[in-house]
Ligand code: ADP
């Protein structure tokens with residue numbers, strides 16, 4: 001860890017995810033996506049991974065989700081993990097309600113419990129009145145809300161968000177930032193989010209981990225009250241610290 005990191009590598013609280021020298025090579029091309037990643041996420045933490053594109057961020061989420069297996073090292077993760085993607089990845093022929101219910105039904109949840117859970121998520125994500133609409137009728141922000149609602153519906157221990165706001169306009173993004181913070185505070189679900197926008201990471205996360213060339217290059221605890229963008233100098237100072245490491249070779 002570079003000197004800019006002022007916390008050690010061993011979190012004090014109970015860890016929900018740990019990577020120990022995790023490597024990932026994609027075959028048959030032999031692409032090295034991760035060289036050696038060591039990290040730990042505490043239960044209840046909001047961690048944001050930032051870094052240049054193509055250097056391993058999504059691969060880390062896929063390993064946590066169990067969508068890919070590591071080719072080196074060891075990792076520990078909980079069983080119940082849910083992921084929301086950059087494009088909300090909704091099923092276009094199903095209604096908002098059916099999309100949110102999808103994961104629950106796949107788990108064999110009884111229909112009464114499905115209904116209660118979908119109603120709860122609809123309220124939580126501000127989707128009331130949109131239940132019968134289909135994805136092509138939704139705005140980008142609404143579609144992303146449905147994607148997050150679908151992920152949260154299964155009560156995940158960890159919520160993974162892969163650049164969930166990058167296709168949205170600035171105002172919609174700001175609204176969703178406020179909502180995701182409110183949901184995180186309310187549910188205390190552990191969140192691991194990927195972003196390539198440093199300002200976004202500093203706006204949201206407890207800790208920002210810089211991922212470069214398939215490894216954790218530096219980490220930055222963010223200790224600012226919300227809303228972060230209103231913290232003026234202190235916010236800009238944290239952004240600048242990360243930016244320096246981001247662009248350093
Ligand atoms: P990021 O999310 O930081 O942009 P990724 O984790 O998606 O980076 O990709 C890291 C590297 O692994 C890139 O070189 C990418 O091309 C490669 N890669 C990602 N997914 C696959 C895959 N399924 N098959 C082969 N190569 C992949």
Ligand code: MG
Pocket residue numbers: 054057058059194
């Ligand atoms: Mg990616």
